[in-house]
Amino acid sequence: MKRYRTLTHIIMVVFALAVAVTAVQAADPLLSWNDTAPKKAIVAFVDKVAREGSQDFVPVAERIATFDNDGTLWAEQPTYFQLIFALDRVKALAPKHPEWKYKEPFASLLKGDVKNALAGGEKAIAEIVMFTHTGMTTEEFERVVKDWIVFAKHPKTGKLYTEMVYQPMLELLAYLRANGFKTFIVSGGGVEFIRTFSEKVYGIPPEQVIGSSIKTKFEVRDGKPVLVRLPGLNFIDDKEGKPVGIQMHIGRRPIAAFGNSDGDLQMLQWTAAGKGGRLCLYIHHTDADREWAYDRKSSVGRFDKGLDEAKAKGWTVVDMMNDWKVIFPFELK
């Protein structure tokens, strides 16, 4: 009797699984994408490389997909979110630095004049980043970012920054992973900054995040080993740095790459130049109502050379206004 019940149970479980699998297959994994050219290109590419028997079949181990972060997985307006974090940190640290009242770029920042603070260009930004991102252990930095990211709100939408991710891209990440892809972030942003939320928000574990980094040093303090973040750049993962970062970290050329700016162009070139099926996709920010519209002349996420090359080479370009049904997950609620 017991054996009979076990068998019945197994059969029921097997059928339940079969039904569940069918349901999953039937649902559209790219529900927030309109049935326009980009969605068709994505589905055709995945079918080409992931279907057994396809002429362009790629083994699972080689299904590497790389994603830029700012402007590709989450928004980047009015400026890069990590820069907003840095500015918030300056305010938080100001009581310990009375000298900042008289020292640029901090003086302007503390008066709320961000524009004047950043007028110093890259030097001013570098100074702000070094002061706010270094001089602590890796664990301390992680805690500071995590404390910020669960409370800080976007100035326009009032949403958490981690809510300002693109719903269609979350679906794309999941769709690729369901088809055997390993998904990586390859960002000009700081690697340790992104790692604090990438797993929870994108399903991308820290070891699959490649980014810019500052120098780090191993030390034993009071018998306890720590890694100290030093005020010096280690690697800039932008433009020519992206293929270099990919090679250093992954050691294998991606077969799919996703970006939105000129900073991603070399990553897409490197991806496109491999043999076999490739998907190079650019996101064009065209929706001033639901998100932002910017490209060739933007100081953030400039998309000029990349747009020309995408057209010349026939890469896929997503027109956010026309190709995406939904931009942010909170629109679905």
Added chain:
Amino acid sequence: MKRYRTLTHIIMVVFALAVAVTAVQAADPLLSWNDTAPKKAIVAFVDKVAREGSQDFVPVAERIATFDNDGTLWAEQPTYFQLIFALDRVKALAPKHPEWKYKEPFASLLKGDVKNALAGGEKAIAEIVMFTHTGMTTEEFERVVKDWIVFAKHPKTGKLYTEMVYQPMLELLAYLRANGFKTFIVSGGGVEFIRTFSEKVYGIPPEQVIGSSIKTKFEVRDGKPVLVRLPGLNFIDDKEGKPVGIQMHIGRRPIAAFGNSDGDLQMLQWTAAGKGGRLCLYIHHTDADREWAYDRKSSVGRFDKGLDEAKAKGWTVVDMMNDWKVIFPFELK
């Protein structure tokens, strides 16, 4: 009728799977390990962190294990295999460099006097490495290593270098992966060198190899993007560099680490200092008959401070002579 046959079929498959699972569980996954303390420590650790309900349970995503390569996964005597590769390359490249006949360390090398060639110490080695490892694209370098590694034979055993891996460690890698661990190599050797064979030999894909590296530059040559290996060190993944490399690449502290020399000490310290269950394991080369016996005074794989600290902290130390039934896979044939 058809439905009945389908059900019968499903039941048979389910039972076959159940039997197979039982068979796998019954077989000893660490067959080449004697039932001594190290094997017991490994099994107890895996049970502790991987068994649901255990007080020290660790989620799969956090089961990170890092392995040194030279002397831990494969042999390193009479010297590091990558150095032997470099010396072979000098010979292969000599016809294109007539000036080497009069220039150290190349002149001595070409006369077969390795000892004199290496008398120049680190400077001589660096010169040899730069000449043989840089000045080509990443793809060209990969081809050169792959061509070498399928033919070159070890001077003592006459075996391929990739056959001189440790059978017990291959079993350990597989055992950890079967229990949800992600296995990484963290080596002082060159990352691109190790990646050419790590997937085939160890089951470790290129993106899970961390190593020393030279500088690399992205270029477009005749319309084709390439990555060029430049004559300059980028990162030395040894000693204090190992925890730094781990943080840069993985961004998460390992819960298990395996090494054999003082070069691995900081990696083990960093691993040990985390919270929860930890396994820090050192391999002690004690078997002069089946492999080599060396430790405190060896110029290759020196194991002196690490041995003291392992004893002081109660880390697991494998005595190769007593704890391993088999050293190399070819002993099994």
